[in-house]
Amino acid sequence: MISRILNSALVGVCALALTACSTGSDAPAASDPTTTAAAEGHGAVAGAEELAEPRLGLTAIDPDGAVSHLDLLDESVTDIGEIGAPSAITTDGRYLFAQTEAGVEVVDSGVWTWDHVDHFHYYRADPRLLGAVDGGGEARIATTNLSTSGGTGVFFEGSGDAVLLDTEALSKGEVSELFRLDAEPGPGMVVSVGSFAVVAQGGTAVGYTAEGEPTGLDEACPEASGTITTRVGAVIGCSDGALLATVVDDELTVERIPYPAGTTAPPATSFDNREGRPTVAALAGSEGVWLLDTRERSWTLIDAPAPLVHVTAVDDADENVLALTADGRVVVMSPDGAVLAETEPLVAESLAAGATPTLVADQQRAYLSGPSERRLFEIDHADGARVARTFDTATEPAFTAETGR
Numbered sequence: 001m002i003s004r005i006l007n008s009a010l011v012g013v014c015a016l017a018l019t020a021c022s023t024g025s026d027a028p029a030a031s032d033p034t035t036t037a038a039a040e041g042h043g044a045v046a047g048a049e050e051l052a053e054p055r056l057g058l059t060a061i062d063p064d065g066a067v068s069h070l071d072l073l074d075e076s077v078t079d080i081g082e083i084g085a086p087s088a089i090t091t092d093g094r095y096l097f098a099q100t101e102a103g104v105e106v107v108d109s110g111v112w113t114w115d116h117v118d119h120f121h122y123y124r125a126d127p128r129l130l131g132a133v134d135g136g137g138e139a140r141i142a143t144t145n146l147s148t149s150g151g152t153g154v155f156f157e158g159s160g161d162a163v164l165l166d167t168e169a170l171s172k173g174e175v176s177e178l179f180r181l182d183a184e185p186g187p188g189m190v191v192s193v194g195s196f197a198v199v200a201q202g203g204t205a206v207g208y209t210a211e212g213e214p215t216g217l218d219e220a221c222p223e224a225s226g227t228i229t230t231r232v233g234a235v236i237g238c239s240d241g242a243l244l245a246t247v248v249d250d251e252l253t254v255e256r257i258p259y260p261a262g263t264t265a266p267p268a269t270s271f272d273n274r275e276g277r278p279t280v281a282a283l284a285g286s287e288g289v290w291l292l293d294t295r296e297r298s299w300t301l302i303d304a305p306a307p308l309v310h311v312t313a314v315d316d317a318d319e320n321v322l323a324l325t326a327d328g329r330v331v332v333m334s335p336d337g338a339v340l341a342e343t344e345p346l347v348a349e350s351l352a353a354g355a356t357p358t359l360v361a362d363q364q365r366a367y368l369s370g371p372s373e374r375r376l377f378e379i380d381h382a383d384g385a386r387v388a389r390t391f392d393t394a395t396e397p398a399f400t401a402e403t404g405r
Helices: 002-006 010-012 167-171 349-354
Strands: 033-034 049-051 057-061 067-072 077-082 088-091 095-100 103-108 112-113 118-125 128-133 139-142 151-156 162-168 177-182 189-193 196-201 205-211 214-220 227-229 235-237 243-248 251-258 279-284 290-295 300-304 308-313 319-324 330-333 340-343 359-360 366-370 375-380 387-390 400-403
Touching: 057 095, 077 128, 088 400, 095 139, 095 151, 095 400, 103 139, 103 167, 139 189, 151 167, 151 196, 162 167, 162 189, 162 196, 177 308, 189 227, 189 235, 189 243, 196 243, 196 251, 205 251, 205 319, 214 251, 290 308, 290 319, 308 359, 366 400
Parallel strands: none
Antiparallel strands: 033 049, 049 118, 057 067, 057 400, 067 077, 088 095, 095 103, 103 128, 112 118, 139 151, 151 162, 151 189, 162 177, 189 196, 196 205, 205 214, 227 235, 235 243, 243 251, 279 290, 279 308, 290 300, 308 319, 319 330, 330 340, 359 366, 366 375, 375 387
16 A cells, blocks of 8 residues: 555655645644653563654555555655555554455554553554464454553454464564464454453353463353454443453453443444544444443444444544545534534545545544545544645555554
8 A cells, every 4th residue: 555555656756755745734743752662561662762742654555465654744655565465454553463365464563652541652663564373264353552562352253263462472573372262163353351351252252361261251242243442441342232341350340231222223343433532433334323432331322414334433522423424525523413524525436436445533633545546635623624634645545554543
């Protein structure tokens, strides 16, 4: 993507800078290095620089597997390397987990944020390709908000392998498994929760230690689908609601959050939000949008203003929601479903062609990829959904992730 996307073609045209090929001048404020990361427990890794502000970027993999990183501050592009041709990616804001013929290949963008609840730490290191996790069939990947500790879950639907990766080892450049369990082939998830994990498959959610030993937790979760981690805990979607997994007094616990009584809307199957925030959003089929407040343990169903293909909870002071419509517009919605602002149809061509644009939100901006349009959009969702910058790409930006957040 952004590699062959924005590398030789754009570098040659733009004289090693993307400014001339983008619109607007609203780059984030500069992030000056302040120290060499050394503090334990704050997301530090040996050899990384600690920064005063997050160094946000768009890390991408093109259809042939070329990996690159666009720095959103200075608009420079770094080619990271080549992996196999990807069919899907998942990200935690630092790593990209790409599904290829080799299994799941892991890319380290080299930029990350450590959420310390009342403050944040920001880091930058060299980006690199880390290797692959073996497994058969489609992989379901569950990340957390911490990129230097805990675990990352991978479930291979074809082989039934349930894998918990060591995220601390990833931060040191190693692909290491904390456990690999044999499960039944089919849909499933491995969800990291502190020093534990929950394997959801076959109608149940079972707890394990990081060493793969059962904890005794065994909860019903029919048709498990979709997971996300907030500051409150890890959400696991079920057809009758959601499970909220947390660690209390060093023990893995699960709370059930059922859908409102009498609801007939389809269940949530995929969640998204501004990373770490308590409220998450999901499509309720074609009927509306589910909002799950993990602090209040409550669901809210709001009407969709138009047919939607993706939603994400910004969870700001106004509790706004962003949505991508089926005709390619980005819509800013209030928590009662009112449309506050919207863009023009930015990615209509991609959606008409069956491509999958990526929409991701952070505190200040949203980023939208247009594969068929060969363009990336930066949107100020708090300023009337204004398109702040655009980045033209030389090839199809099919797999894009915002990193450094």
